[in-house]
Amino acid sequence: MDIQEYYRKNPLMVSSPFGGRDFFDELFFERVLNMLDINIAKKLVLDAGCGRGLVANYCFKRDAYYIGCDFVKSFQGDPHIPFLLADGQRLPFKNEIFDVIFCIDAFEHFPSQKKAAKEFKRVLKKNGTVFLSVPNYSNICGLVKLFEEKCGFYEKGAWAPFGNWKPQVLEQFITPWRIKKVFKNAGFRNFKFVGLDRELITGIFPWIEHPRIPEAIKFRLQRWFPGAKQFFSRIFPHLSGHTFWKIG
Secondary structure, eight states, X not given: OOHHHHHHHOGGGOOBTTBOSSOBOHHHHHHHHHHTTOOOTTOEEEEETOTTTTTHHHHHHTTXXXXXXXXXXXXXXXXXXXXXXXXXXXXXXXXXXXXEEEEESOGXXXXXXXXXXXHHXXXXXXXXXXXXXXXXXXXXXXXXXXXXXHTTSSOTTOOOSSTTXXXXXXXXXXXXXXXXXXXXXXXXXXXXXEOOGGGHHXXXXXXXXXXXXXXXXXXXXXXXXXXXXXHHHHHOGGGSSEEEEXXX
């Protein structure tokens, strides 16, 4: 099954730490942007791999000019949201026009991340910024992914802890080192990334998402020592289940 067909048949898998098909956690999204010093007010924003365009209204509230693009034809967002059917590896835009590019939990699914990063560089203004949200496998979650796929329990690029361990399509093995390498080769030079407390459990105990884990255990793990989670996610962002990037 190719990526387009997968997301047509599994619309609930269009998700991110900020929300899924119908819900958007605006406060959490704003918290992450503030941590990375990303300001979108009155900026021209491209949302590459936008899914249902959940961040569009956040942009409109800040007088930003928003354009979403995705290559899944089943987009059913607000008809007032500017949307183009387009491939993030071949963006239909002129050079150096966007101030900010969002790529939220889509980059890991691009068949060629090198092409996508080069396209981001091409359409981004000289002083522009890429905001990237990606799964992170430089942790125990990554060891589980390697084990599940090498042992044949999942096809290569199919395992992820999200959605009750439901098989994905082209869920590539993403680490902070890979992100830096791909974007440096595309011509980017400035990098800042963070991991967050609410993502720590998934990174170090991915079984929390497994359907056979009792809800009572999941609840207790999620409430595990809030102060400790904040400390470890700040000092060791590589343990986080997702990493969030400002790239320029």
